[in-house]
Amino acid sequence: SAVISQKPSRDICQRGTSLTIQCQVDSQVTMMFWYRQQPGQSLTLIATANQGSEATYESGFVIDKFPISRPNLTFSTLTVSNMSPEDSSIYLCSALDGAYEQYFGPGTRLTVT
Amino acid sequence: KQEVTQIPAALSVPEGENLVLNCSFTDSAIYNLQWFRQDPGKGLTSLLLIQSSQREQTSGRLNASLDKSSGRSTLYIAASQPGDSATYLCAVGANNLFFGTGTRLTVIP
Numbered sequence: 001s002a003v004i005s006q007k008p009s010r011d012i013c014q015r016g017t018s019l020t021i022q023c024q025v026d027s028q029v030t031m032m033f034w035y036r037q038q039p040g041q042s043l044t045l046i047a048t049a050n051q052g053s054e055a056t057y058e059s060g061f062v063i064d065k066f067p068i069s070r071p072n073l074t075f076s077t078l079t080v081s082n083m084s085p086e087d088s089s090i091y092l093c094s095a096l097d098g099a100y101e102q103y104f105g106p107g108t109r110l111t112v113t
Numbered sequence: 114k115q116e117v118t119q120i121p122a123a124l125s126v127p128e129g130e131n132l133v134l135n136c137s138f139t140d141s142a143i144y145n146l147q148w149f150r151q152d153p154g155k156g157l158t159s160l161l162l163i164q165s166s167q168r169e170q171t172s173g174r175l176n177a178s179l180d181k182s183s184g185r186s187t188l189y190i191a192a193s194q195p196g197d198s199a200t201y202l203c204a205v206g207a208n209n210l211f212f213g214t215g216t217r218l219t220v221i222p
Contacts (some may be wrong), residue, residue, distance in 0.1 A: 001159075031208050042202065043157075043212040058209075092156060096208055100145050100164060104157040 002027055002095045004105035012111045013083055020079045021108045023093030028073035031096040034066070037107070038089045046091075049076040083112045115140045117205055119213035126193055127221050134188040134216045136203035141181045144207040148177050148188050150199040151215070157202065161188070193220045 003026040013019050023032065032049040047068055048056040055068035070076040080087055093105040116139045126132050136146070144165045149157040161170045161177040163186070169178040174191040186203055200217045204210035 033209055042214045043204075043210075045209045045211075048209060094157075099162070100208075101159060101162045102147060102204075102210060103159060104149075106156040109154070 001101070002029055002097055002103040004093060004095055004103055006093055006105040006108050008108060009106065010109040010111075012113060015084055015112060017083055018079055018081045019083065019110060020077050021091055021093070023076045023078070023105055025074045025095045029095040029097060030073070032070060032076045033094045033096075033102075034068060034076070034078045035092045035094065035104075036089045037092060043092065046078070049078075080110065083110075085112045088112045115143070115205060115211040117203060117211050117213035119201075119203060119216050121216060122214065123217045123219075125219040125221060128193060128195060130193050130220075131189070131191050132193055132218070134190070134201050134203075134218070136186040136188070136213055138184050138186075138205045138211075140205075141184050143181065143205045146177075146179050146186050146203060146205045147210065148175075148186075149202045149204065151202060152199050160201075190218075193218075195220045195222050 005024045007022045034046040035043040037043045045058050046061045049068050049070040051070045067079045088111050090107045092107045094102050118137045120135045146163045148160040151157050163170050163179040176189040179186045198220050200215045202215045204212045
């Protein structure tokens with residue numbers, strides 16, 4: 001299994017600013033993902049973080065708003081840009097292990113005022 | 114696009130009772146189905162993974178089954194305990210996952 005940590009665990013940000021969330025996995029993994037969980041909702045996939053190339057975004061999510069980096073097999077960042085109150089959510093990082101089991105980080109709770 | 118539905122949305126049971134949570138999905142050409150639990154304000158904990166070629170998985174008091182032909186999965190929890198209180202999510206997919214809306218379980222001591 002993979003152990004995933006995220007930083008920060010929570011933040012309160014002003015409208016129009018940006019926040020970068022870090023995700024660290026304790027072992028090398030082939031695939032990493034970023035999800036969003038809006039208040040009272042289930043999880044929605046934002047993008048697949050590809051190592052060494054541009055992330056693959058799901059419908060409704062764009063690189064300008066959610067730039068993602070993945071410099072190696074254990075680390076990824078998600079930036080939420082030009083934030084508005086609608087971006088208030090929990091952002092979760094996940095990783096897929098060799099047995100196709102997906103593990104999640106503890107999440108970053110973001111509040112935009 | 115894959116749609117995943119979970120019934121019931123909420124469930125309250127007395128301690129010791131056996132219970133079943135249901136998950137249905139629209140696209141039977143799934144690869145894997147995974148059950149998670151989420152505690153309030155926390156991330157997701159993986160409970161069971163059923164790969165596409167499998168029909169069920171067991172871990173302790175938990176048993177999950179998968180019927181691809183009918184587009185259904187069930188999570189059976191035996192002898193429920195107050196510590197089982199959480200939201201249970203099922204998710205299907207190949208690499209990226211499509212999540213259901215969850216079942217909020219409360220086990221009353």
